[in-house]
Amino acid sequence: MTPLGVSILAAVASLALLGVVLELIRSRRLRERYALLWLLTGVVLLVLSLWRSSVNTIAGWIGIETYPPAVLFAVGTLFIVLVLLHYSTVISKLADQNTVLAQKLALLEEQLSQRDRA
Amino acid sequence: MSEIAAPVRRHVDPRLAALRRVAIVPAYNEEESVGGVIDEIRGFDPDFEVVVVDDGSLDRTAEIAADKGARVLRLPFNLGIGSAVQTGFRFAFENGYELAVRVDGDGQHDAAQLAALVSPLLAGEADIAVGSRFAADAGYRSSRSRRMGIRILAGAVSALVRQRVTDPTSGFQALNRHAIALFAADYPHDYPEAEATVMLAKHRLRWCEVPVEMRERQAGQSSIGALAAVYYMVKVLIAIFIALFRRNPEVRS
Numbered sequence: 594m595t596p597l598g599v600s601i602l603a604a605v606a607s608l609a610l611l612g613v614v615l616e617l618i619r620s621r622r623l624r625e626r627y628a629l630l631w632l633l634t635g636v637v638l639l640v641l642s643l644w645r646s647s648v649n650t651i652a653g654w655i656g657i658e659t660y661p662p663a664v665l666f667a668v669g670t671l672f673i674v675l676v677l678l679h680y681s682t683v684i685s686k687l688a689d690q691n692t693v694l695a696q697k698l699a700l701l702e703e704q705l706s707q708r709d710r711a
Numbered sequence: 712m713s714e715i716a717a718p719v720r721r722h723v724d725p726r727l728a729a730l731r732r733v734a735i736v737p738a739y740n741e742e743e744s745v746g747g748v749i750d751e752i753r754g755f756d757p758d759f760e761v762v763v764v765d766d767g768s769l770d771r772t773a774e775i776a777a778d779k780g781a782r783v784l785r786l787p788f789n790l791g792i793g794s795a796v797q798t799g800f801r802f803a804f805e806n807g808y809e810l811a812v813r814v815d816g817d818g819q820h821d822a823a824q825l826a827a828l829v830s831p832l833l834a835g836e837a838d839i840a841v842g843s844r845f846a847a848d849a850g851y852r853s854s855r856s857r858r859m860g861i862r863i864l865a866g867a868v869s870a871l872v873r874q875r876v877t878d879p880t881s882g883f884q885a886l887n888r889h890a891i892a893l894f895a896a897d898y899p900h901d902y903p904e905a906e907a908t909v910m911l912a913k914h915r916l917r918w919c920e921v922p923v924e925m926r927e928r929q930a931g932q933s934s935i936g937a938l939a940a941v942y943y944m945v946k947v948l949i950a951i952f953i954a955l956f957r958r959n960p961e962v963r964s
Contacts, residue, residue: 618957619956619957620958625949625950626900626946629945693787
């Protein structure tokens with residue numbers, strides 16, 4: 594069984610994560626689109642830490658016998674990898690769009706200077 | 712001897728004719744329908760400035776709109792409907808327009824119904840009027856899952872703004888200068904209409920629904936599929952609840 598202290602700490606940490614993410618959206622520093630995965634992470638970790646027997650069940654499935662709370666770390670790590678991958682695709686798209694913007698700007702400036710000369 | 716047919720000028724409400732007015736037409740790959748939409752708006756009122764916001768189309772949407780004499784704002788890549796429409800609101804705000812209507816480039820909004828849509832604004836009864844498919848029994852056909860989604864959203868938005876909202880995803884809208892100024896300053900991103908309704912209530916702008924009929928899409932694809940619909944439901948529901956608590960933006964007037 595997961596030690597009570599570990600469950601409490603995990604629940605507090607996931608509540609804190611949810612609170613921070615919601616506040617970031619509220620104060621307009623984070624768009625909902627990029628917050629959904631974080632919210633899902635917080636909710637899943639919160640469920641796992643409050644519903645204590647579920648951690649044991651999952652540990653049984655994947656054969657963790659010595660220390661069931663390791664499931665919390667595994668799930669947490671999995672979600673962090675997902676979020677990072679998602680952000681990598683977002684950054685790639687931003688970089689592509691940034692290139693297009695710079696090129697368009699150069700074309701427009703050239704057009705404007707041609708027009709000024711005429 | 713050639714005879715030039717006199718253009719059929721329908722009667723335009725003098726209160727409307729006195730306003731600087733613009734029709735914002737967001738379009739993404741709508742080359743088959745955008746020309747007809749522009750013609751219909753001109754058919755309702757030839758003095759509407761028509762601004763097509765081309766949201767990174769890969770087809771000839773922008774060329775066709777320009778050939779029709781519309782002004783075209785060509786976004787360098789697809790920004791999504793919210794940001795595309797906001798580009799139109801910014802244009803309207805910066806250029807001093809007093810009344811704006813939004814008519815989607817896919818042809819589902821019938822410009823002949825603009826008279827009904829703008830009338831609450833002309834009467835000074837509302838800052839924004841939204842065409843609703845469900846306010847009257849207009850007989851709009853739609854898939855059951857989509858109707859269900861719209862009903863859930865309608866319930867949530869109605870409760871939050873304490874006013875009966877029947878069609879929270881309708882993009883067929885008419886706005887006065889106050890509403891244009893707000894949306895030019897701040898507009899939601901992906902499927903924006905529901906969240907925008909909550910924003911309007913927070914800013915104490917007057918909102919009303921007008922029963923309209925809409926057509927089935929004439930061409931192209933709907934921007935929303937079945938699985939994506941569920942994802943956006945969740946996203947929009949989160950967004951409208953957060954919108955209630957969110958800090959208001961500064962609005963220039």
